[in-house]
Amino acid sequence: MENYEANGLNLKATELRLGLPGTGNEQQQQDQYSSSSSSHQQNVKNNYNNNNKRSSSEIASSCDDEQQQQHDDGAPLAKAQVVGWPPVRSYRKNVLEKKNPESSMFLKVSMDGAPYLRKIDLKFYNNYFDLLKGLENMFKCTIGVYSEREGYNGSEHVPTYEDKDGDWMLVGDVPWDMFVTSCKRLRIMKASEAKGLVSPL
């Protein structure tokens, strides 16, 4: 569970975790249970799209500290989802999505050179710092620090997003709240290709 799979499928994140991190049963029970449909792309995708709010490494690092059952910013620790559990029919799952359109905001994230797209829930992050850290963890890359003047100058990768108008923008230019409402999808570009987006002031 500590190992994030390089091919992007992140199957480990769909494995069961029992009890809250740090409870004694966890390790023993985990060994016995495996994601029962790891070989099925469709099911993994279902898991993933539904609720995988954390990359496995974030869960893993939180596991280390028994007391710290919450993420630093106070959001509750999300467990990895298990296929078919809880035993609720698919059409019922949609009740939430319909009733609370504000509750989640899944976006596709692509990274140049990575074979698979990923999805993140933008509502899960409260600010750019958390988002960028999340992206860095997810894609095992360094994005570095944003500066208004220089953009991400000096970083290997540059986070960009497509806004409502279809334009590709640099992540960080606009206030967070505005970003959240206008962002349609994310793309992590190689710095060499992102030159045109750095806004010369």
Place this chain on the structure above:
Amino acid sequence: MDPDTKKCKESKPHSSNSNGSKCSHLKFPDEALEKVLSFIDSHKDRNTVSLVCKEWYNAERWTRSNLFIGNCYSVSPEIVSRRFPRIKSVRIKGKPRFSDFNMLPRDWGANVHAWLVMFAEVYPFLEELRLKRMTVNDESLELLAKSFTGFKALSLLSCDGFTDDGLKFVATHCRNLTELDIQDSVAVDVGGDWLTCFPENFSSLEILNFASLNSEVNFESLEKLVNRCKNTLRVLKVNESITLDQLQRLLVHAPNLVELGTGSFMQELTPRQYEDVGSAFSNCGKLRVLSGLWDATDLHFSVLYGACARLTFLNFSEAVLQSGELAKLLAHCPNLRRLWVIDTVQDKGLEAVGSSCPLLEELRVFPLDPYDLDHQHGVTEQGLLAVSLGCPKLHYLLYFCRRMTNAAVIAAVKNCPNFTHFRLCIMNPGQPDHLTKSPMDAAFAAVVKTCPKLRRLSVSGLLTDKTFESIGEYAKNLETLSVAFAGSSDKAMVCVLRGCPKLRKLEIRDCPFGNAALLSGVEKYEMMRSLWMSACDVTMKGCRMLAREMPRLNVEVIEDEGSDDGAKAGKVYVYRTVAGPRRDAPPFVLTL
């Protein structure tokens, strides 16, 4: 086959039967025996009757008109058609229940087509077809619509595989249709056009349920249809696309409705419109069952008040209600027997249930967000306790919660000892008693000890083998058991298999049960409908041993992780059958 064709007389009782059995005292004429048997409806009774002797077997098979097949792979169309010549109504169940939760790969099977081909040939007078968890393609619906001139009732519960076109065939060709029910079926490309295909003079519909369809329907056609069928229509369940004012127009045409599934309540209405909807509801004097209610809030409840006092079943599982809203409405519903709600009503809402609905027999509480791990939301042990205190007649419970205590369950079953169905789902796997942090063994021990009529049990939470020892010892009427993330060793499963004489369906996932447990049931499985085990410790070797021992069981491994003996068998489905191994098994299903 013409139902009037005189059957051959080989079954006439002679002085001694070929096998020498003594049936001399049972020498009534065939016709008399058949007349008597024609009053027996229950398939279980009929199965028993057929075992008495050859004469009774034959008399029974000639008089059976309702066919029930609990597992479509336990028997074949050929065998069925040979045995039963005069079938008018058929009920078939297909996939194992866990397919509802995406645990079965697509295209696993349970396609009805081969059955329909046989029915078309052997039972041209077929009137009713009721399928559960089967795949039904458009070509099958076409065959159905065109093969049975007297066809009356089609019910597709949790089925999939059909589109608009399939339904169009049914609407167009089934002139005598009384029932069309596609409840909970997943139909991807189904729109509302099929509603326009009912002929102009068609007026016999009694039951129409398309509540689970995702798309818009043609309202004018629907309105005309309801109007034409106003004398016969008893059950109408529309989908979310129907608005409140449209609903009002439908209700005006259908005052005899007994069951109504509304559309969406999310609509701004004028006071006049509210009044109209309200009086439409009041005028439905026979209305007993209400469902749908998408987006209903207490702003709209006043329209329901005219009907509430007569309601016996209220299905709020699509309405996100707060506790106060539920309480407000329930105050008007003293005669409720069955209530389905979403857990946003919280414990306070359940307290209102306890205080307003003394006649309640069934409660189902569904989770709004099954994957949300925030412990603030939903219902807890307090809600369960409150309902049990106010509703002593409660016998059916489905309860999704994030915390529970042994004490609450023990008290609840003490208050309600008549449970027949107890399905408790503590949503975090392996979660202990919220207060004491001990396993939930005591809770389920109390359930089986206190409720002798228990037929169905779903367990959850942190459970050791003790739970299963109790189940084996006390649950003598248990027929269906669902187990997930529980138990400590093989002993648990062994206790259940050895101890529950009426066990028919056992479904297990993510438990530490291995080959020894699997094989302990070797003599049991033929008396059961099926066993499901997934993500347990069973290996291919164990499955092969079972298959070898019991040739009349199909031991199917789905998605095995390798075929050598030591490989884990990821998903195992075992069921008794007289039809031999599946002939339509897809490549990922391995029959051992």
